[in-house]
Amino acid sequence: MNIHKTLSSLLVLLSLCSSVVYAQTDARAQEVLKAVSAKYKSYKSLEAAFKLSRLDQKTKSTENFNGKIIISGSRFNFVLNDQTVMSDGKTTWTYLKESNEVQISETKTSEGAITPTNIFTMYEKGFKSKFMGEKTIAGKAVQQIELTPDDPKKNYFKIMLNIDKTGKFVSEAKIFEKNGGILTYSIVKFTPNIPVSDDSFVFNKLKFPGVDVVDLR
Secondary structure, three states, rough: HHHHHHHHHHHHHHHHHHHHHHHHHHHHHHHHHHHHHHHOOOOOOOEEEEEEEEEOOOOOOOEEEEEEEEEEEEEEEEEEEOOOEOOEEEEEEEOOOOOOOOEOOOOOOOOOOHHHOOOOOOOOOEEEEEEEEEEEOOOOEEEEEEEEEEOOOOOOOEEEEEEEEOOOOOEEEEEOOOEEEEEEEEEEEEEEOOOOHHHOOOOOOOHHHOOOOEEOO
């Protein structure tokens, strides 16, 4: 699975958790998302462990992955299996364990780019939401919301969110892609306001002997 596409999809999930509320027409959905938004915006940092699966409805095949992301302001550290992407807000390092290679690039800040820099603002408009009801999953009450993008050029046509009613966080998200794929993110553990150090967001090549450095800046 493409690490950049996966990272972008995960950041879609996190940004939806925090800022989709302002352009909604469904009053109940707006009420729920406002509460989630307030929670996320109060955090100085967060760590989330998650499970990711991608179902290809054409071939009926499924891929499964485990991942973790740490976010603090404009900085992030994202791990998916043997791939790591980290950024200090200005520079992004993408490390591939299998080839022991790190690619260095400038952190994207162009309009429309999905980055933690705009994680709380980029979805203030551009979606329609619909409150789909409440149900109990694994003994916990969740509120379900359907999101559809206004932009027909998006590579997905629908996102379904399960929001933990008590904790006010997204516990699961399904992204329905136009090519028939369904990405499902299930949050295994969510920890806000964790202590973080600058080292968490900068690649240190001294810790990776023989690493091949590819500078794309």
